[in-house]
Amino acid sequence: MTAAGPIAFDLAHVSVSYGGVEVVNDVTMTVPERGVFAILGPSGSGKSTLLRTLNRMNDLVAGVRIGGTVSFRGQDLYAPEVEATAIRQQIGMVFQKPNVFPSSIFDNVAYGPRLHHHRSEALDDLVRASLQRAALWEEVRGDLAKDARTLSGGQQQRLVLARCLALGPQAILMDEPTSALDPHATGHIEELITALAEDCTIVLVTHNVNQARRVAQTSAVLSTRRTEAGGLVGELVEVGETAQVLTAPADARTARFLSEYLD
Numbered sequence: 145m146t147a148a149g150p151i152a153f154d155l156a157h158v159s160v161s162y163g164g165v166e167v168v169n170d171v172t173m174t175v176p177e178r179g180v181f182a183i184l185g186p187s188g189s190g191k192s193t194l195l196r197t198l199n200r201m202n203d204l205v206a207g208v209r210i211g212g213t214v215s216f217r218g219q220d221l222y223a224p225e226v227e228a229t230a231i232r233q234q235i236g237m238v239f240q241k242p243n244v245f246p247s248s249i250f251d252n253v254a255y256g257p258r259l260h261h262h263r264s265e266a267l268d269d270l271v272r273a274s275l276q277r278a279a280l281w282e283e284v285r286g287d288l289a290k291d292a293r294t295l296s297g298g299q300q301q302r303l304v305l306a307r308c309l310a311l312g313p314q315a316i317l318m319d320e321p322t323s324a325l326d327p328h329a330t331g332h333i334e335e336l337i338t339a340l341a342e343d344c345t346i347v348l349v350t351h352n353v354n355q356a357r358r359v360a361q362t363s364a365v366l367s368t369r370r371t372e373a374g375g376l377v378g379e380l381v382e383v384g385e386t387a388q389v390l391t392a393p394a395d396a397r398t399a400r401f402l403s404e405y406l407d
Contacts, residue, residue: 150177151217152315152345153198158212160193160202166371168193171212171380173364180337180346182356182386185366186401190378191349192319194366198347199235199317200228216315233260236308240320242300249275249295250288252303256311270310278306279336298329305336315345323351334359353390353405360386367397 153175160168168190175181183191196202197214200221214221221231233256245252253271271288275281280302284290292303301321308316318337322330337346337359350356356363364383368376381395393399 151175152177153347154213154215154218155197156213156215158194158197158210158214160190160197160211161209162205163207164209165375166377168197168378169369173380173383175345175347176362177217178341178343178345179362180341180348180360182360182363183347183349183366184351184353184356184363184401184405185378185381186368186405187351188376188378189366189368191366194378195317195319195347195349196237198315199232199237201232201237203228233311234313235315235317236311236313237317238301238304238308238319238321240323242297242304244292244295244300244303246291246293248289249284249292249303252292253306253310256307260311271306274306274310275303277309277340278302279332280306296329298325298332301325301329301333302336305333309340313344315347316340318346318348320349320351322355330355351405353402356386357390362386363389365389365393365395365398365401367401 151174156172158168158171159166171194183195185191193202197210202208202210210222216235245255250271253274254267257267257270272281275284280299283299292300295303322333325333334355337348340346348360363386365381366378367381369379371377381397382389382393389398390402393402
């Protein structure tokens with residue numbers, strides 16, 4: 145399953161297993177350059193696992209095995225000469241629960257640039273710009289020394305996004321970034337996603353069908369299949385323009401998912 149126009153991610157026959165147990169099977173699809181690409185599907189269909197193949201976060205899990213090919217802008221992300229840390233600088237990630245560091249707001253945003261030897265004299269400007277892009281600057285500008293853990297949940301998620309933006313990523317992966325937030329904070333994050341997608345590729349895992357309808361131009365749907373051993377494995381069902389997938393799905397499994405999860 146492919147997308148028209150410039151391609152950011154190209155997945156060919158991607159499978160993922162943990163300890164010899166396959167959890168994602170034979171996914172082939174492309175993700176367009178820029179815009180928002182949503183990955184939908186029921187719990188256990190491998191959405192988060194598939195997302196983490198896109199910046200090699202699965203490398204951190206013992207016993208993982210990844211088959212097939214995952215490319216970003218034509219580069220094989222799993223080629224022997226490719227360093228995972230360099231990939232994660234290019235392809236940032238925002239998790240379901242904000243993972244703020246036990247340090248100041250400033251130091252949270254400056255952490256990555258310092259790690260990559262960014263010039264210290266330019267850090268102030270970079271931190272400010274990143275917080276502005278994450279729509280957090282006006283709320284924290286007077287107290288950058290404040291412990292980041294004292295921020296609200298929505299503010300913490302925007303801080304994590306600012307930390308990600310400070311590294312100048314070409315793509316950002318988001319794993320259900322609003323599932324723990326109230327509607328007001330969720331609206332903030334969705335507005336940011338829409339704005340950032342104008343010049344960045346966003347891949348968003350969400351269980352919220354209406355969220356995908358609001359922010360994503362393209363969507364993929366995963367489903368589960370019972371294996372001979374009795375377990376569940378995730379498979380790609382369909383990919384297409386979000387409006388088409390959500391209003392006139394081509395596969396009965398998508399229609400069944402929508403009937404169960406549409407709120």
